[in-house]
């Protein structure tokens with residue numbers, strides 16, 4: 006069985022992420038979307054919220070699971086018995102960081118390979134931080150985050 010892990014902060018998941026997940030699910034038998042429990046970045050949404058948003062967004066994809074991890078990604082890969090990391094690449098600005106991350110992961114575990122999916126040009130401008138900013142200033146995120154989670158994201162970020 007070919008297996009892969011698509012890791013990220015997903016704070017929150019966007020339609021750009023969902024597009025990568027849907028395309029990856031056509032290429033692999035078993036896809037795990039892995040949410041980083043990142044203590045240093047102080048995310049807007051808890052791991053439980055981010056995981057729940059993704060679960061709702063991928064309910065139509067039978068070969069996609071959602072998990073979370075803290076610590077090193079390569080350790081999580083070992084736990085999952087997976088060797089392929091999927092990352093989305095939006096523009097040149099993503100490249101340097103992604104190149105460094107992929108190289109470091111291979112250095113930490115030589116069996117791990119990173120495969121990059123080019124982001125659909127429709128979403129090349131989209132990021133989770135922009136979504137948060139738009140919602141906080143009362144803008145519409147229709148089409149920017151998966152439809153089933155729009156209301157929850159809006160309610161959660163505007164009620165403080």
Ligand code: PNS
Nearest residue numbers: 012013014015041076077078079109110
């Ligand atoms: O969505 P993001 O924030 O770009 O995702 C980054 C992520 C989660 C893939 C990366 O920060 C990560 O894997 N963090 C876990 C710690 C780790 O293994 N770092 C790589 C070696 S320094």
